[in-house]
Amino acid sequence: MRRELKFALCAVVLVCSGITGYLSMPKTQESNMLMENVEALANVGEEPCNSINGYRQWKVNGNWFESKKEFYDCCDMKQEGYSPKENCRR
Amino acid sequence: MKFLAVILLPLVGLFVSCGGSTEIKDSLDAMLSHPVRLSLDRMKCSYRGSDTLMADSIKPDLRLVVYVDSSECSSCVLDQMYHWNEMLSESRKYDGRLQYVFIVAPRPSQLEDARLSLEYCGLQSPVYVDTGFVFRCSNPWFPSGRMYHTFLLNRNDSVLLVGSPLDNPNINELFTRTVKSVITNNSKNNKL
Numbered sequence: 001m002r003r004e005l006k007f008a009l010c011a012v013v014l015v016c017s018g019i020t021g022y023l024s025m026p027k028t029q030e031s032n033m034l035m036e037n038v039e040a041l042a043n044v045g046e047e048p049c050n051s052i053n054g055y056r057q058w059k060v061n062g063n064w065f066e067s068k069k070e071f072y073d074c075c076d077m078k079q080e081g082y083s084p085k086e087n088c089r090r
Numbered sequence: 091m092k093f094l095a096v097i098l099l100p101l102v103g104l105f106v107s108c109g110g111s112t113e114i115k116d117s118l119d120a121m122l123s124h125p126v127r128l129s130l131d132r133m134k135c136s137y138r139g140s141d142t143l144m145a146d147s148i149k150p151d152l153r154l155v156v157y158v159d160s161s162e163c164s165s166c167v168l169d170q171m172y173h174w175n176e177m178l179s180e181s182r183k184y185d186g187r188l189q190y191v192f193i194v195a196p197r198p199s200q201l202e203d204a205r206l207s208l209e210y211c212g213l214q215s216p217v218y219v220d221t222g223f224v225f226r227c228s229n230p231w232f233p234s235g236r237m238y239h240t241f242l243l244n245r246n247d248s249v250l251l252v253g254s255p256l257d258n259p260n261i262n263e264l265f266t267r268t269v270k271s272v273i274t275n276n277s278k279n280n281k282l
Binding site: 033034036037038039040041042043056058059062 | 111114115118119122169206207210237250251252253258260261264268
C-alpha cells in the first residue's frame with residue numbers, strides 16, 4: 001500500500017512538473033527575448049548619439065534656388081568651420 | 091562591521107551598475123504590457139510632402155513603427171529618414187507582411203520645416219503627420235526616450251521588440267530574427 005502511494009505521489013509530481021514546464025516555456029522565451037532587447041538597448045549607451053554625421057543641405061522657404069548647407073556631427077550639432085572625418089559609425 | 095562592509099559594498103556596486111538596465115527593463119515592461127494604439131486614421135498621411143491616402147487590404151503580420159516626436163523633430167533628423175530606404179526595399183521580400191509606419195509629430199512652429207524636410211528627404215514611404223499629438227494622447231504611458239520610439243508590433247498591436255535596427259546592430263539582429271520567425275510561423279498556421 002505504501003509503495004503504491006509512493007508511486008502515485010511520484011506520478012502526480014511528474015505530471016505537475018511537466019505541466020508547469022510546458023506552461024512556463026513560452027514565458028521563458030518571451031523573457032529571454034526581453035532580456036536580449038534590454039541588453040541590446042543598454043549597449044547603445046557606449047555611443048550616446050546615433051545620428052549620422054555629414055553635410056546637410058536643404059531648401060530655404062521651399063525655394064529651389066535658395067539652399068543652405070551645414071555640417072552636423074553625430075549628435076546633430078551644427079559644426080561651423082569643421083573638417084569632417086568619418087568619426088561616426090556611418 | 092568589516093563583515094557588513096564586505097557584504098554591503100558589492101551589493102551597492104551591483105545596484106549602481108544595474109541602474110541603467112533596470113530603467114530600460116522597466117520601460118520595456120511598460121511597453122510590452124500595453125497594446126499600442128496608433129490611431130493612424132486621425133493623422134494626415136503624406137508622401138513626399140503631398141497628402142495621400144493609405145488603404146491596406148490585408149493587415150500585415152508585423153509593423154515597425156518609427157515615431158519622431160516634437161522634441162526630436164528637427165530638420166536634421168527628418169533629413170536622415172532616407173536611410174530607411176534600404177530596409178524598406180529589403181522588406182519587399184515579405185510580400186507586405188512587414189510594414190513600416192513612420193509617424194512624425196511636429197510642433198505647430200515646426201510644421202512648415204517638417205513638411206519641407208519630408209518633401210526633400212527622399213524617404214520612399216508615406217509618413218503620418220501627427221499634428222494633434224494623437225499618438226501621445228492615445229498612449230500616455232509611452233516612454234519619452236528616443237531609443238523607445240522605434241518598435242515592432244504584431245497583428246494585435248502588441249510590442250515585440252523595441253529599438254531601431256538602423257542605429258543598433260544588435261537590435262538589427264534581433265529584428266531580423268523576430269521578423270523571420272513570426273512570418274514563418276504565421277505562414278505555417280495559414281497553410282494548416
